[in-house]
Amino acid sequence: DAGVTQSPTHLIKTRGQQVTLRCSPKSGHDTVSWYQQALGQGPQFIFQYYEEEERQRGNFPDRFSGHQFPNYSSELNVNALLLGDSALYLCASSLMGADTGELFFGEGSRLTVL
Amino acid sequence: AQSVAQPEDQVNVAEGNPLTVKCTYSVSGNPYLFWYVQYPNRGLQFLLKYITGDNLVKGSYGFEAEFNKSQTSFHLKKPSALVSDSALYFCAVRDIKGFQKLVFGTGTRLLVSP
Numbered sequence: 580d581a582g583v584t585q586s587p588t589h590l591i592k593t594r595g596q597q598v599t600l601r602c603s604p605k606s607g608h609d610t611v612s613w614y615q616q617a618l619g620q621g622p623q624f625i626f627q628y629y630e631e632e633e634r635q636r637g638n639f640p641d642r643f644s645g646h647q648f649p650n651y652s653s654e655l656n657v658n659a660l661l662l663g664d665s666a667l668y669l670c671a672s673s674l675m676g677a678d679t680g681e682l683f684f685g686e687g688s689r690l691t692v693l
Numbered sequence: 694a695q696s697v698a699q700p701e702d703q704v705n706v707a708e709g710n711p712l713t714v715k716c717t718y719s720v721s722g723n724p725y726l727f728w729y730v731q732y733p734n735r736g737l738q739f740l741l742k743y744i745t746g747d748n749l750v751k752g753s754y755g756f757e758a759e760f761n762k763s764q765t766s767f768h769l770k771k772p773s774a775l776v777s778d779s780a781l782y783f784c785a786v787r788d789i790k791g792f793q794k795l796v797f798g799t800g801t802r803l804l805v806s807p
Binding site: 583610612619620621622623624627635637669671673675681682683684685686687689 | 727729734735736737738739742783785788793794795796797798799800
């Protein structure tokens with residue numbers, strides 16, 4: 580049973596560029612959430628996707644956008660990258676009907692913005 | 694707004710000794726509380742959760758947590774620490790709007806010395 584997989588694992592971009600991160604949820608899960616974890620901080624909620632729609636959003640600017648596909652996989656897009664966007668981006672999957680809050684995390688995509 | 698606080702940046706304990714990692718919470722309504730662990734350059738792994746029921750919750754790898762409503766605390770404990778327990782531990786609470794959004798603390802680094 581494959582867990583949550585994310586790609587790429589590491590990437591380096593320069594300011595102003597755009598980046599796309601990808602996530603495949605754990606088998607059987609239908610909900611994907613994205614978190615940003617800056618160095619030395621706890622994960623911060625970016626947004627959540629269910630049934631191909633953004634269901635909830637944290638305090639992140641519109642430069643951060645996402646998508647969920649019919650197979651439940653998801654993408655996180657960040658436009659006009661800033662130095663402060665450097666972080667570990669974590670994808671978490673869950674089953675909406677379970678409603679217990681238990682999330683299964685991928686190992687993350689580490690983004691460095693130069 | 695829901696929040697958790699982890700007052701200790703780091704906890705040091707000798708192998709074989711009991712360990713406690715502290716967490717206090719502030720919520721509206723009934724709390725859904727979680728502990729996650731993060732090993733270096735990895736995603737978060739679920740340890741345990743409290744939703745309702747017994748105040749002592751048992752989780753993975755021999756960890757347990759005690760829910761104390763009067764002190765609004767949810768401390769993580771283990772009777773006998775292992776060197777391999779050294780990692781970053783996060784307390785989290787489910788957002789009031791549900792949908793499986795978690796609000797994380799800033800994390801506590803646990804160092805277990807041989």
